[in-house]
Amino acid sequence: MFQHDIDAINAIREGVRGLCENFDAAYWRQIDEVKGFPEDFVQALTEAGWLAAMIPEEFGGSGLGLSEASVILEEVNRCGGNSGTVHGQMYNMFTLLRHGSDEQKQKFLPKIAAGELRLQSMGVTEPTTGTDTTKIKTTAVRKGDKYVINGQKVWISRIQHSDLMILLARTTPLAEVTRKSEGMSIFLVDLEYAMANGMSVQPIANMVNHETNELFFDNLEIPADCLIGEEGKGFRYILDGLNAERTLIAAECIGDGRWFIEKASAYAREREVFGRPIGQNQGVQFPIAQAHIDVEAADLMRWRACHEYDNGIPAGASANMAKYLAAEASWKAANVCLQTHGGFGFACEYDVERKFRETRLYQVAPISTNLILSYVSEHLLELPRSF
């Protein structure tokens, strides 16, 4: 139905799997246990060029489409790993690539492609405004050739393992703009500099071993040339990258879903209770079969989104629906996998509980399921906006 270069996709799958073989379940389990960050894995993936897949060749990347890039993240999760530790490097550069000046692109993209600079972080969410992004209170005020940043962010991931962050802040007060989506801007912030000049970082202990943080800005002055694109248009720039991001997250969920189903099926075939494999009971096999059908159906929507995005067709509908379906499917598969394993599902050494926690995140971040339903209602079904 959707045309892709199957040979290239297969070669990419093989390549990622080959790399992931060196980072097995025990590796990820250990990282989770000590609440560590998989630095070796990130390093290996970066060095082999996987995270620069979508950076154009002229800037040192491979210039691939969303289809190929999505397979990379899918396979990481399919092999039992957690793409949440790396996906930022793959997609945070979208805003820079699409809206940055030639000078900014020349300066940063080749280094990002080579892995010399990590652009792993994007600071949007705030504690008091949550999903209602246009109400953000972090401000950037122009002062000569500087912007002065004040405010607070929450859940900003991978800050301690990144060199740069894309930051969204208000440059024109909400009261002074005609549309609430206007008056926000994005900045490319040098994190080492920021931490020494007014930005403080407070790690948040959390359920998924995500390196994620609260950020406080107290008169942080950054050079005015950190601004990406035009002042006041930052929110639109962020939205612009979202279809690709949603589709990549959908692919991660597909990878998770396939991992859960394979794990559940294998256990159901082997575990014998009442003198036969538990998988011989329809009560055990049917939920696994249902979860499998859901994952495969979600995968079709993911490929539609990839196809549309890569061919310049508006992909808002398919990308949002793919993210929704895939996150639902991977969560269902996770639940089935845990149930199939009975008590053993709770033992860390089976990896099910870890992956179960990890995949649960995608119902909430980077966008919660309800907000996708709102999008579909409003934009596809022309129902009145609920907020």
Add this chain to the structure above:
Amino acid sequence: MKVLVAVKRVLDHNVKVRVKSDHSDVDLTNIKMALNPFCEIAVEEAVRLKEAGIATEVVVMSIGPKAVQEQIRTALALGADRGIQIETDTMPESLSVAKLIAKVVEDERPSLIILGKQAIDSDNNQTGQMLAALTGMGQGTFASDVEIQDNEALVTREVDGGLQTVALRLPAIVTSDLRLNEPRYASLPNIMKAKKKPLDVKSAAELGIELRAHTELLKVEPPAERQGGIKVASVEELVDKLKNEAKVI
């Protein structure tokens, strides 16, 4: 110096194989295939020789149906320069493979030919040796180290009692053992470049080799199912069971 590497497509070493219900062979439908691990080591060694400035060109060849092109591409992504596929309908047996490689050797005139010591599917461990017989070249099998000095290859071999180093006059044949090197993984840019590297396809007939079967596969049996273990309470009980039940000590 030109290096030729011959590689085989085999089932992936992570895959659990099933025997067909009629025991005629293993069931390969929908099974994930891969580059034979020993062949991967052979490719890596050739690429390292090129990176060290010793080899000037690395040619990789594989024999079999169109699908083997996948493994040739994998080798190209690891750093080989060009590929040759000898197209056959099925996977020929070792002697035919050795004859086909010998033909390619005749055409290409490489100074060094590296093969895996064996393929993990049929475990024959004979193609390299047969090729040496057919070409009259010296062979260094089970190599754990290869050094090129002037017109010689110094090959360290893993033999039963330890290590043995032999000097082979080039052109020569080397078969790789597990410890020869640790293959790299292909990077994304190299996978993309591999798609554009030349890959020639020739038929066995074109090379004038008639494929003949010298052996017939009669049947395949899966290994005996492992019996469930038991827990023993003490060392005494263990020793007792080993002595009187298992009768192994």
